Amino acid sequence: MAHIEMDLFQWLGFGGMLCIVLAYFLLQIGKCDVHSLTYQLLNLTGAVALIVSLYVHFNLGSFLIEIFWIVITVYGIVKNLSNGYKKC
Template sequence: MDIYQWIGFIGMIFIVYAYFLLQTNQVTNSSTRFQLLNLSGATLLIISLIVHFNLGSFLIEVFWIMITLYGIMKNYKKSKGSTK
């Protein structure tokens, strides 16, 4: 395994761990921890896919990142609105 495969492997662990935490009610889908694990994992997978390219996997990670960023922005706006 080269370094990029290891990076992708770590990214996969982050995403699976985030999903495990969600399923065991240790986080919610709007928690910062859940979102950052997903974002980090998808980003690491994108890095590995730049070297070991697969179009389907690349596209799903791009959408994963976009959806996660949307969730982070939504939660940020919600928290800003509740502090006023």
């Protein structure tokens, strides 16, 4: 059985992944709306955590998707600031 050791950056990436998966899960079960601040902040937090982890454990494909994820999420936050937020 292999022993897996995770460093701080891997744990940070794991936490980021959990944030994104939690946001998607809350959306799917109807607890959050795409216009809710909670949904968008979970996505942003997750993507930023993954970007930081990728600084040490680089993967170009993952890095690029997280950049797009951050840009799109920030756009959504700015757009919804003017329209008001729904509660999650």
